[in-house]
Amino acid sequence: MRRVYLIGIAAAVLVFLVISALLARVFSANSAEESAITALVKAQAKGDVGAIVDEIDGCRTSPACRLRAAQNAAALKHPGAVSIIQLQPSTNFSIAASDGTARVAWNVGGSLPIVQCVRVRRTGNPISGFQVRLLEVSRRIPSDSACPTQY
Structure with a gap:
C-alpha cells in the first residue's frame, strides 16, 4: 500500500513538472514579443x-513597409533613452499560434508619449516552442485611440 502511495506521489510530481515547463514556454512568448517590440521602438x-x-518580417521585400519604416524613422527620431511606458501584448495567453495587435506607449529623452500599434504573429506550440514575428507597425496614433484595423 505504501509503495502505491509513493508511486502516485512521484507521478503527480512528474505531471506537475511537465505542465510547469509547458506553461513556462507559453509565458516566454510574451517576453519574446516584448523584446521584439522594444528593439523596433529603439x-x-x-x-x-x-x-x-x-525587425519587421518581410519588410525588406515590401515597398510600402520600407516607406512606412522611413516615415516612422524620420518622424520619431529623437535623442535620449527609450522608455516603454505601457505595452499591451497581442494576446495575454495562447497555447496555439495566433495573430494579434499589440499597443505600445513609449517616450524617449523626455518626449511626449508616442503610441503605436504593432501587428504580431506567434507561431508554434508549447512543445516545440514559440516564434514571434512582427508583421507591421503603425504610424504614431493619438494617445487615447484604439489600434486601427488597417495601418
Whole structure:
C-alpha cells in the first residue's frame, strides 16, 4: 500500500513538472514579443531605417513597409533613452499560434508619449516552442485611440 502511495506521489510530481515547463514556454512568448517590440521602438527612436526594416518580417521585400519604416524613422527620431511606458501584448495567453495587435506607449529623452500599434504573429506550440514575428507597425496614433484595423 505504501509503495502505491509513493508511486502516485512521484507521478503527480512528474505531471506537475511537465505542465510547469509547458506553461513556462507559453509565458516566454510574451517576453519574446516584448523584446521584439522594444528593439523596433529603439530603432525608430534612433532613426535607423535599416534596423526597423530588419525587425519587421518581410519588410525588406515590401515597398510600402520600407516607406512606412522611413516615415516612422524620420518622424520619431529623437535623442535620449527609450522608455516603454505601457505595452499591451497581442494576446495575454495562447497555447496555439495566433495573430494579434499589440499597443505600445513609449517616450524617449523626455518626449511626449508616442503610441503605436504593432501587428504580431506567434507561431508554434508549447512543445516545440514559440516564434514571434512582427508583421507591421503603425504610424504614431493619438494617445487615447484604439489600434486601427488597417495601418
